[in-house]
Amino acid sequence: MPLLVMKFGGTSVADLDRIANAAEKVKREVMRGYDVIVIVSAMSGKTNELVGWVETTSHLYDAREYDAVVASGENVTAGLMALRLQEMDVPARSWQGWQVPINTTSAHSAARFVSIPRANIDAKFAEGFKVAVVAGFQGVSEEGRITTLGRGGSDTTAVAFAAAFGAERCDIYTDVDGIYTTDPRITEKARKLDKIAFEEMLELASLGAKVLQTRSVELAMRYKVRLRVLSSFEDTDDNSGTLVCDEEDIMESKAVSGIAYSRDEAKLTLVTVEDRPGIAAAIFGPLADAGINVDMIVQNISEKDYEGRTVAVTDMTFSCPINQVARAKKAMEDARSKGSINYDDLVVDTDVAKVSAVGIGMRSQSGVAARMFAALAAENVNIKVIATSEIKVSVLIDRKYMELAVQALHDAFGLEKA
Amino acid sequence: MPLLVMKFGGTSVADLDRIANAAEKVKREVMRGYDVIVIVSAMSGKTNELVGWVETTSHLYDAREYDAVVASGENVTAGLMALRLQEMDVPARSWQGWQVPINTTSAHSAARFVSIPRANIDAKFAEGFKVAVVAGFQGVSEEGRITTLGRGGSDTTAVAFAAAFGAERCDIYTDVDGIYTTDPRITEKARKLDKIAFEEMLELASLGAKVLQTRSVELAMRYKVRLRVLSSFEDTDDNSGTLVCDEEDIMESKAVSGIAYSRDEAKLTLVTVEDRPGIAAAIFGPLADAGINVDMIVQNISEKDYEGRTVAVTDMTFSCPINQVARAKKAMEDARSKGSINYDDLVVDTDVAKVSAVGIGMRSQSGVAARMFAALAAENVNIKVIATSEIKVSVLIDRKYMELAVQALHDAFGLEKA
Numbered sequence: 003m004p005l006l007v008m009k010f011g012g013t014s015v016a017d018l019d020r021i022a023n024a025a026e027k028v029k030r031e032v033m034r035g036y037d038v039i040v041i042v043s044a045m046s047g048k049t050n051e052l053v054g055w056v057e058t059t060s061h062l063y064d065a066r067e068y069d070a071v072v073a074s075g076e077n078v079t080a081g082l083m084a085l086r087l088q089e090m091d092v093p094a095r096s097w098q099g100w101q102v103p104i105n106t107t108s109a110h111s112a113a114r115f116v117s118i119p120r121a122n123i124d125a126k127f128a129e130g131f132k133v134a135v136v137a138g139f140q141g142v143s144e145e146g147r148i149t150t151l152g153r154g155g156s157d158t159t160a161v162a163f164a165a166a167f168g169a170e171r172c173d174i175y176t177d178v179d180g181i182y183t184t185d186p187r188i189t190e191k192a193r194k195l196d197k198i199a200f201e202e203m204l205e206l207a208s209l210g211a212k213v214l215q216t217r218s219v220e221l222a223m224r225y226k227v228r229l230r231v232l233s234s235f236e237d238t239d240d241n242s243g244t245l246v247c248d249e250e251d252i253m254e255s256k257a258v259s260g261i262a263y264s265r266d267e268a269k270l271t272l273v274t275v276e277d278r279p280g281i282a283a284a285i286f287g288p289l290a291d292a293g294i295n296v297d298m299i300v301q302n303i304s305e306k307d308y309e310g311r312t313v314a315v316t317d318m319t320f321s322c323p324i325n326q327v328a329r330a331k332k333a334m335e336d337a338r339s340k341g342s343i344n345y346d347d348l349v350v351d352t353d354v355a356k357v358s359a360v361g362i363g364m365r366s367q368s369g370v371a372a373r374m375f376a377a378l379a380a381e382n383v384n385i386k387v388i389a390t391s392e393i394k395v396s397v398l399i400d401r402k403y404m405e406l407a408v409q410a411l412h413d414a415f416g417l418e419k420a
Numbered sequence: 421m422p423l424l425v426m427k428f429g430g431t432s433v434a435d436l437d438r439i440a441n442a443a444e445k446v447k448r449e450v451m452r453g454y455d456v457i458v459i460v461s462a463m464s465g466k467t468n469e470l471v472g473w474v475e476t477t478s479h480l481y482d483a484r485e486y487d488a489v490v491a492s493g494e495n496v497t498a499g500l501m502a503l504r505l506q507e508m509d510v511p512a513r514s515w516q517g518w519q520v521p522i523n524t525t526s527a528h529s530a531a532r533f534v535s536i537p538r539a540n541i542d543a544k545f546a547e548g549f550k551v552a553v554v555a556g557f558q559g560v561s562e563e564g565r566i567t568t569l570g571r572g573g574s575d576t577t578a579v580a581f582a583a584a585f586g587a588e589r590c591d592i593y594t595d596v597d598g599i600y601t602t603d604p605r606i607t608e609k610a611r612k613l614d615k616i617a618f619e620e621m622l623e624l625a626s627l628g629a630k631v632l633q634t635r636s637v638e639l640a641m642r643y644k645v646r647l648r649v650l651s652s653f654e655d656t657d658d659n660s661g662t663l664v665c666d667e668e669d670i671m672e673s674k675a676v677s678g679i680a681y682s683r684d685e686a687k688l689t690l691v692t693v694e695d696r697p698g699i700a701a702a703i704f705g706p707l708a709d710a711g712i713n714v715d716m717i718v719q720n721i722s723e724k725d726y727e728g729r730t731v732a733v734t735d736m737t738f739s740c741p742i743n744q745v746a747r748a749k750k751a752m753e754d755a756r757s758k759g760s761i762n763y764d765d766l767v768v769d770t771d772v773a774k775v776s777a778v779g780i781g782m783r784s785q786s787g788v789a790a791r792m793f794a795a796l797a798a799e800n801v802n803i804k805v806i807a808t809s810e811i812k813v814s815v816l817i818d819r820k821y822m823e824l825a826v827q828a829l830h831d832a833f834g835l836e837k838a
Binding site: 018021022052055056058059060061062063064066067068070071074077078080081082084085086088089095096098100101146147148 | 436439440470473474476477478479480481482484485486488489492495496498499500502503504506507513514516518519564565566
């Protein structure tokens with residue numbers, strides 16, 4: 003029997019009506035001949051309520067208890083979904099993580115899958131059950147404690163089940179109808195993509211297109227799980243949504259598939275750092291220890307007359323999320339007072355944003371960066387930092403130009419046209 | 421290490437402040453040298469919310485899914501209580517039913533205990549944990565599905581753990597400070613009892629003093645678990661509350677320990693039933709099949725001239741909860757149309773209440789019934805039905821006299837005096 007995995011997020015199961023609506027979509031696939039594994043999140047708001055209770059109860063909370071409390075939200079949805087399906091004459095039952103069992107590591111609140119044995123669920127399919135409703139986001143450790151995978155873990159659960167059960171596809175039902183070339187709130191020319199490659203999705207996800215959890219895309223890429231993002235709130239068919247798939251499944255790629263952005267960036271520059279071997283490690287080691295998510299790094303080397311000698315000096319610039327600036331400054335000042343680094347000044351610019359052009363087509367098509375810089379220059383947008391990867395070009399610019407830059411690049415790469 | 425079981429009901433863990441308050445009571449016992457097993461209910465209102473969702477989702481719901489959903493309320497409280505205790509430096513962890521495991525039958529929503537193996541919890545006590553916080557009301561079936569014990573099941577869980585672990589005592593924390601000689605809302609002379617025998621408690625519980633679930637008292641009686649009822653909302657010490665214990669632990673008993681009442685009674689009389697062997701079975705069989713909780717039964721035999729012959733006839737009177745009257749009438753009418761019984765009329769009186777005097781002292785002291793009837797006669801209260809058992813005398817009276825009767829009997833048996 004062909005098998006589908008269908009995942010419904012918190013807004014898709016927010017109340018009983020929406021659970022019923024999701025159940026209709028499941029039933030349609032059953033009627034088409036599929037066995038279905040449904041992965042459900044907690045009803046929206048429930049997880050936050052539970053997390054709030056835990057945090058109020060205990061400041062340095064025990065992650066094992068946190069997980070035991072927080073996982074209960076998904077259990078409720080799983081039971082209700084199974085009941086709703088039964089009411090519609092679809093043979094279904096709910097599965098909590100320990101019942102499957104979804105074996106994970108003991109890294110509570112950030113557990114990783116160890117194994118998902120098929121035997122128990124397969125036995126129920128063999129008995130005539132058509133749907134297994136599995137509580138997402140959770141598992142069980144070797145010690146028999148309940149674990150959770152961290153936020154967004156239900157996407158990862160869905161992909162892991164699709165891999166374990168050899169599903170034909172993993173459909174992620176959410177509150178948007180697919181992946182867009184850019185944020186439709188910024189330009190109405192934004193267009194839904196029919197297909198996108200895993201690598202592109204990873205760059206878009208981490209850059210702010212928060213539709214799919216990054217880890218779930220990584221897992222799908224590794225196990226070649228065809229992933230589809232589509233809306234719970236529209237009538238859907240086989241061509242709905244966006245298919246996230248292997249590069250080889252995409253016949254022709256444009257150079258650029260989408261424009262991503264991130265508003266909450268800050269740029270920090272250490273002015274006049276001595277340029278010597280090991281200096282980068284001396285700077286970024288303490289930042290990593292302080293938990294700073296350093297993103298872009300740029301270094302310009304120059305020379306400086308220092309007490310009669312000419313020494314190689316550099317300005318070291320990096321970006322990080324704006325809410326980590328205070329911690330980053332403290333880490334740098336501490337390193338300077340310990341003597342492990344030296345610098346004249348630390349200049350912080352918190353009025354910047356990042357805009358990125360992403361596309362697997364860049365691998366075979368040259369000149370993407372040049373077209374990008376030309377499009378920004380035509381709008382008089384000054385580029386402060388540039389970083390490139392194999393399938394991405396990112397620039398840091400003044401935040402006030404962010405929307406303008408996204409619109410200009412969307413036009414420049416012709417993304418409104420299919 | 422001596423061990424205590426402490427159980428906190430829904431109002432005692434209604435919010436985070438109350439959970440913290442309950443945790444203080446647990447810590448006090450730990451400081452006194454006890455290992456403690458804490459049994460928790462769901463935060464008040466939560467179980468009703470979950471039940472409402474299930475009932476709205478599915479009319480003929482699958483009890484296995486019902487149990488999986490509804491049991492999640494206790495899991496949340498167990499985790500929060502463990503966190504709170506940890507915050508107070510008490511080594512504690514939560515236990516869900518399947519983790520202990522609390523093995524039950526597969527009678528979902530009305531499961532019964534099969535076994536509670538001590539090994540897992542004992543191992544944690546041996547590691548230095550001082551408190552096991554166990555989710556009440558739930559267990560796990562042989563098939564690995566979550567079961568629940570039915571309403572009030574957390575009391576039963578507490579007693580079962582006390583029996584399994586040989587606890588010194590099982591303390592039931594609730595929103596009243598003990599068992600009273602009668603309802604203090606009816607007479608301010610009502611007095612808290614220091615001790616009450618299991619048998620008395622059973623009669624009082626089933627008669628409407630809804631403090632302890634009947635099944636938990638039965639279980640405590642069978643395993644001789646010393647059960648104490650006390651308030652979560654007051655400072656408590658070793659002498660607080662009411663100890664429910666074996667008859668032998670009570671040195672001297674008055675003839676009557678308490679006056680119970682039940683407001684929601686109805687009296688039904690089948691007029692002129694032929695008095696023949698098997699007639700009671702012919703009447704009460706169909707009532708049992710219809711799920712009617714018949715309580716008191718009285719039969720008066722007379723003779724009647726029937727088509728020239730003298731036959732023995734009887735009026736058969738019984739009582740049942742007022743909300744079952746319609747079903748009871750239908751069951752009797754069906755039986756008459758099938759010809760299995762015959763009667764001239766079915767007279768229903770829904771304006772009655774039951775008042776009972778309960779006391780193990782009745783076994784050794786005579787004249788209790790006579791004193792009761794005299795006290796009621798002195799107030800001109802007419803008695804409609806009388807029923808007696810070894811430790812109880814009950815009367816059915818007009819409902820409007822119920823409070824008066826309770827007050828008169830409380831006075832007549834001198835219950836205000838210790």
